[in-house]
Amino acid sequence: MQNPQHIKNPEILPLKHSDYVRKYENSTDREIWKAFDKGNESAFNYIYRVYVPALFRYGWQFSKDEAILQDCIQDIFIYLRSRRGSLTKVNSIKAYLYKIMQREVIRSINAEKRYIHNSGEIDERIFxxxxxxxxxxxxxxxxxxxxxxxxxxxxxxxxxxxxxxxxxxxxxxxxxxxxxxxxxxxxxxxxxxxxxxxxxxxxxxxxxxxxxx
Structure with a gap:
């Protein structure tokens, strides 16, 4: 499995991973998410660095196609960055991102199945x-x-x-x-x-x- 840290970072600030962890280790998910929604770049970088490996690992349960997983993760964070200022309130960042990751992986697999195999879609409920x-x-x-x-x-x-x-x-x-x-x-x-x-x-x-x- 490819190290998820190799996924291209979208304008990640030049701080060490441990610096981000220390900065937000006493903050709640709600506080971190609120800061990110208001445009705080360090909050965005914290979320990206902490959750990309977890999202890759979780996505691996659904698909062993590294390209699909990388694209899904990249799309998720591009979408989140574009929606800052109007994001929904989040109590658990991990649960929120996992739900999106699951949806994106299944959507990508279904799109590939339709394009290449012309076969039926996968139902998320029975995936x-x-x-x-x-x-x-x-x-x-x-x-x-x-x-x-x-x-x-x-x-x-x-x-x-x-x-x-x-x-x-x-x-x-x-x-x-x-x-x-x-x-x-x-x-x-x-x-x-x-x-x-x-x-x-x-x-x-x-x-x-x-x-x-």
């Missing part, structure tokens, strides 16, 4: 999330047999359940953030889908899933 060996839940288990069981169990879930579990475990998102990414209007919907997913997983890896209840 397949790939479970790879780099997934945290699998990577933390050193027993090869158990790794296989975990991967098998994850693949028994619906695509939406897999996505919810990955957001919970891989991305350390809370239920409110997961609800936003999945497009749920109520947080309880995120709780419900994760509860059902964990119940299914318990059938296969009961002793390994307790810590995520």
């Amino acid at each position: 397949p999330i790939e479970i790879c060996h780099e997934t945290k839940l699998i990577q933390q288990e050193y027993d090869l047999e158990m790794q296989g069981k975990i991967k098998f169990a994850m693949n028994q879930l619906t695509s939406r359940q897999r996505q919810a579990v990955l957001l919970l475990i891989e991305e350390d998102m809370n239920y409110k953030e997961i609800a936003e990414v999945l497009g749920f209007s109520k947080v309880k919907s995120a709780r419900k889908i994760i509860y059902r997913a964990l119940e299914t997983l318990k059938v296969f890896i009961k002793e390994k899933i307790k810590r995520f209840n």
